[in-house]
Amino acid sequence: MFSESMFSVDAGYLEGLARGFKGGILKKTDYYNLTQCETLEDLKLHLQSTDYGHFLANEAGPLTVSVIEERLKEKLIIEFNHLRTQATGYLAEFMDYITYSYMIDNVVLLLSGILHDRPIKEMLAKCHPMGTFEQMEAIHIATTTRELYDAVLVDTPLAPYFADCINEEDLNEMNIEIIRNTLYKAYLEDFSAFCQQIGGTTAEVMQEVLAFEADRRAFMITINSFGTELLKEDRKKLYPACGRLYPGGLEMLAQAEEVEQVKLVADYFAEYRVMFEDDGTGMDKTLEDKFFEHEVRLNVRAFMQQFHYGVFYSLVKLKEQEIRNIVWIAECVSQRHRAKIEAYIPILE
């Protein structure tokens, strides 16, 4: 039985830390200043005056975007691991769940790397450090999904999610996408169930965030599947069944054959309708960006409530968005491509 009154005994300190880290998230004015930068050195100078402090101070030689990204990720990892090592009980498990999604991404990334005969070292460098696991580097011995499961994934927490996509087929592009989506579906459903098991405010907050995540995936899978040889029945199997679209919306999505039909489905849900509408401001935001914006809103909202684990999830997601923003701005700055520099997604006012 989870009780809010006992929350602070184990997680109070960590929640405080998490909220402190959230306080360091860049504000609107920071972004405004960042977009004014002429060079990456300027960017570094401005970031020094924020919570990032001297995270780039010990870099010798000219700055590159990839170095910045690496350091940003490193900082996130340090903060996350600081919290993770002190977490106990449900919270520890909860934080492990957060890392699983990165593991899935890494597995898929490595698999597609193998498929294109890229050297494993190069691929490893691209993996998200949050989702590393011990067997990861040996992934290239797998040629079929069964081997992948038997040799690599069986010892990882991803193993149960993988049970649905074991077959003897050779790996190919389509296969990998299916693996990714199957894993994600299983992961989201499992995570959602776990949050319900914790109960209380955590369940409430996470339900909302994860439901959105599930629905977003369902939409994206549908839209991306148009024009591919993916069968409708197979596609339906990939929809995570823990969102607000479940079950009626998913049924309709499964039948969709073009974008207009997807739009019709979204019309039934107030918050998704606006995503597909042209907002008329002339800013041609992509659907993906709109989804990101909504995600940020949900995650910021998670901080409005106290005594729940959702803040840890939201912190990671917000920080990740922030990293994407900074990297975007840095790319624009370094490539002197200023027209699109405003296309970041603001997080806090």
Added chain:
Amino acid sequence: MGDLFRSQEMTLCQLFLQAEAAYACVSELGELGLVQFRDLKPDTNAFQRKFVNEIRRCDEMERKLRYLEKEIRKDGIPILDTGDNPEAPNPREMVDLEATLEKLENELREVNAYAESLKKNFLELTELKHILRKTQTFFEEALHDQHMTEEAVGLMTEEGMMAGGQAAGLRLQSVAGVILRERLPAFERMLWRVCRGNVFLKQAEIDTALEDPATGDKVLKSVFIIFFQGEQLKTRVKKICEGFRATLYPCPDSQAERREMAISVMTRIEDLNTVLNTTVDHRMRVLMAAAKNLRLWFIKVGKIKAIYHTLNMFNVEATNKCLIAEAWCAVDDLDKIHLALRRGTERAGSSIPPILNRMSTREMPPTYFRVNKLTSGFQSIIDAYGVASYREANPSPFAIVTFPFLFAVMYGDFGHGTLMFLAALWMVLREKQLAPTAKLSEIWATFFNGRYIILMMGAFSIYTGLIYNDCFSRSVNIFGSGWSVRGQFNQSLTPDQIRTQVRGIESLQLNPNDAQAKAWRANPYPFGLDPVWQVSGNKITFTNSIKMKTSVVLGVIHMLFGVFVSLTNHLHRRDMLSVVGEFVPQVLFLLGMFGYLVILILYKWAVYSGRNSNCAPNLLIGLINMFLFRYDKATNGCPPIYTGYQGLQTFLVLLIIPCAPWMLLVKPLILRRRQQMLARGGAMMGHQQPQPQMQPDAGVDGGDQTELGMGQQQDGGNNIHDGDKAVDMGAGYGDHGEEVDIGEVFVHQAIHTIEYCLSCISNTASYLRLWALSLAHAQLSEVLWGMVLAIGLKREGFGGCLALFVAFSFWALLTVVVLLLMEGLSAFLHALRLHWVEFMNKFYKGEGYKFEPFSFARAELEM
């Protein structure tokens, strides 16, 4: 005292610095640490400022220095700290410094890269050595083990065959390598899964930790050897090895070859060792040389960076020839600043001296107190409440005495006070040695920084402890008690006999009115409390009465003093309206009510004694009745407290009551009237009429502007401009006649009045904490004595020795932890509250901000 009572008179200065001399001038000012620069471009981004490239260069140098420091620390070389403080180098020297650091860094990186490759080589050879050694034992074990497993049998025969050089149809292949020990289990598991159990793995731990060449960390590794069959398995095994970052080494199959290889490996290791040693020596020499200068370099670079940061806050004049700065500084320091500027100009070799103008401004200047080691502690107590408004009366000079005193009233114990005093004295006497340790722990730093406060608190506690006659809750009989039991016994008995008789008696009455017993010898104890109270049954009743009344007396005096400090504030501002409209009714209110009570308390102590104590009036009831105009007729045959008291008390009440509306209305009404008159007068005379009496001030400001005698023409415009400002400010400051919202004034005054009237009563009650805490402290120490130490003291014989030893150690520990630390902290907090709330709300606004001069010394402390 004068310096501490009111903050330094500050002035805003405008500095015109020649572009080439600006650096040297700011450097001199940084050494001086008396000027607070204002950021003239607060809206500009950090990277859009003028000297951003210089700052970047400094950052780069700092990065190199940090790299050097890291390497030096890694090798455990001590960094020389001579304690001298180099001046900020010239911009020209900065280039040299940059070059030196660049060279050093490159050299070090080269050496490190070389050493790393050598070490990597070394590591590989060592690993190979271990592999050869361990595999040898694998094979030998296999040969000697009588209970061989199936695989092992196969192996042995294979091994035998191979050793014999015979080709067999069924050949087992092997791969040997080294892997991190913690990755071994997962490695083994995956190997088994992927090869479906068709491989045989044997592993052994390497006992000594090996050094990772990249990071220099010690890592534990294991040797493994895998036997398998067929090419397909071989690729798989190799892939897994690669995946787990195991390093594979060739391992010859025959024993003779292995031995040969081992020998060659050993010789190569030896060779490598000598090369490695010379490299390490070289690195050591480079680092040693760097360690000597490292601290100086750090300071120099820090100073350069600070100077450029400051320069970034300046405005650049249109012609780019000079920089314009604005800064706050104390009027008294102007001469020193001039001197520093001149030195800076000389250092830079510039011919044109810098110009320093005083400017007038409406902005509130920062608050700057010159503090020393003793006063800084007390000042920080006051600052914690709120930094004093500019030129406002500062409570800290009074707090130096009143704070420890009020603390001591609550803490009064001679013994505890002495311990506290000695502890603080130790910190004070050894402050030079102890100062560096204060950085290590926050808790310790709190005590250390408050050492002078603790010293004073200890000294005052000794004093009050003597008055309370308490030493670890025992009384000391120095002068001989004024009371005696002798009269109640047969006069012929010797003192010893009386003593034995007294022991048998449960209780004795000492009645001062009993003329026959002569219990009271009529010679009061000359200092403090008579020790006889220590053993009396009504000790608590007696001390409570005394301490309670003392608290009220002290509290009223303290508050009254606070009100009088507010008078100095009014007089300082020449604000007669506030004197009449606020100060006078406040004093009357406080004196009429609680001043009278204090006089009654003192009167009661003086007039009533043992003989007429039954007639002593109850003061609290009396005070309440005074406000109800209720005077009882029934006096039980006692005389009134003094003749005519009813008349005086009625007069006082009638005096107090009008004070409240007086405080509330007089000041705002007069202000409104003044404003109306001014508006009418202004309409007649035109709006631009400055207050005549303020003009001399403005004139002084204007006169100061050309102190250095240069740049007259360019200042002309400024002069007039500033003159205007000064007049404006004067008008606003001299009276409150300028556009003030009268409604706001009324509301403000109403709040102020209500607060004052209510707080007079509640604050007086609040001072009773002096009594309560004192009682608590005395009781706690008495309990500790009675329950712990007394038990040890009562036993006799050898057991008694042991019991006393145990009891004393407990007692001493509890005394330090509970009575000294915990109780001390509690009394400290209550004294703090009495100052912050009860004392300071009578006069203190605390709306200022601190003067934070640009100073190298300060920057270094923060580093």
